[in-house]
Amino acid sequence: MFRLENVQKTYSRHGATVTAFQCAEMTIDAGEYVAILGPSGSGKTTLLSLLGGMLSPSKGGVWLGEQSLYELSVTERAKLRRELLGFVFQTFNLVPYLTALENVQVPLCLAGISSNEQQERAALMLSRFGLTERLRHKPSEMSVGQQQRVALARTLVSNPRIILADEPTGNLDPESRELVLNSLTECHREGRTVVMVTHDPVAAKRAGRILQLIGGELRDQGDAYGRRSAA
């Protein structure tokens, strides 16, 4: 599904070039659950942005299936994100002036789905996360756990084939953390590809494969039993 070849992302800071991420080769297969483990500043978010078609690499290429992501135009990549990808953010990134229902409607709105269908699908998804009573509540009127559930509902409402999760348990209490991890596992079971970046080794153990990012370099740690991928 995802393939990275000789990818390097560098930034210029105060005249010096800083390498945020580099990787000789990496492959994530369709239906895989991959955790990318690493401390803060190790390049996890950079990797996720590269996979999400939001950050052009300084060198190398990123492929999604047979398509080189960064050969597509900005608009084409936006369309691809809308149709194939779902993001889970550490700080949920809910739109503050929209209700829970409207927040979940956003991806459907961007996809041009009719208002009635948007409402039906968003309400159904929120009910799956036990938020039927909170449809008309704004993010500021909900607990942190409820906000993350709304964010998860927003990610899944457009039925994406790939989930990219950025520290999804970082800000959560144990109960909400468990709910999020279970949801990601459930997504994986449904056949979706899940890529989760985290600095939490316990959360990473839920994944089928763990990739370790140290100082911007990616190392394959193998699966939960220490088995490494062929790549």
Added chain:
Amino acid sequence: MRLPTLVWKELRERPSAMLTSGLTILLGVAAVVAIRHVTVHAEGEVHRQLVALGANVLILPSEATLQDYYAADQSGKTLPEEHVSEVFFAGLTGVEKVSPKLSVPATFSGQPVILTGILPQSEFKTKVAWQSVSMFAPKKHEACQRAKSLTAEPDEAPEALAKNRSIEQLNKNEILVGADIAERTGLKSGKSASLFNETFQVLAVLPRTGTVDDGRVFAHLHTVQRLAGTGEVVNAIEIVGCCEAAAGDLIPQLRKLLPNTKVVTISQVVQTQVGVNRLITKTSWFVLAVLVTIGCATVAGAIAANVRERRREIGTLMALGATPSFVSRMFLLKALWLGVGCGSFGCLMGIGLAMWLGPQWAGVAIQPLPGLSTLAVFSASGLAIVAAYWPARKAASLDPCVCFQEV
């Protein structure tokens, strides 16, 4: 949910910031619409006066200014009344009527008014009879086609004064009352009224003209001279020419006859008024240019600030699949609504202001001008979009993951 819903909800969430920037548009549109309404109607009124007054010539004191034809006799400067006779007996070609005026401030039924003395045409005829001068049989100008208004109503009816600028008969104990004065005092034709502690009979109430004449009381010239103690003087002598060409030809003759006076045709007075209106119009365009610049800068600043504070939200929307065009449309639509909303409200304010102030400032009744109003709203909307274009483009070119890094 659609893009407009998203924009509307955001606008409702932060109304004060946008309304502050919209205030510039609102005030700008209101000012321009009000000024343009007044000047357009004032120009229309000047044109109407020009058509109605046609071939008239004014003889004024040399130091008088030309601002308003109807108020030309209110400068406070005077001419000797004997000029009236000089004109009358000079036998100038094309002179149809001679109408001297003297205006003095007075109190009438407890209200301050302008008391204007006029000389009825019958007195000239009497003079002609006395002096056996045959000139009053008017010598028509070659190109004479009598001014339309003068043929419209005969002078016999006292109400004709309002339109013909002269009256056939007026006794020394009679007065004519302007429409506004009559309305305020409740006076009617045939009633008695007190002026300078003397009793006068109301000969007629003049029909409304929309000019300063509506606020005047007219009496016999010699009565006014006596009551005000001015002596035998007048403020202005109005000469009704038999045609426009005659009026033009009369000017050099009158200037030669009365060298110490100012002799102007009605068209010159009107040109002065037109000039004042054009100055106001030019000023309104200058005001518009200043307000447009300030308005654009304010809207651009407000939208740019809005983009800055919503970077994370924009990034999130892009991560969820929003295209750059969707993002820029979000801000352009917001600017459009701001332009339409504030432009429309400003337009209504401007019309209201013009309808309120127009009669007081320019002496004209204002009717809303749909074309001008629509143009103002469209212009405000267009300008708001132009102002928001650059910030909207900046928003569309934001890198979504740069927004995430700020988290």
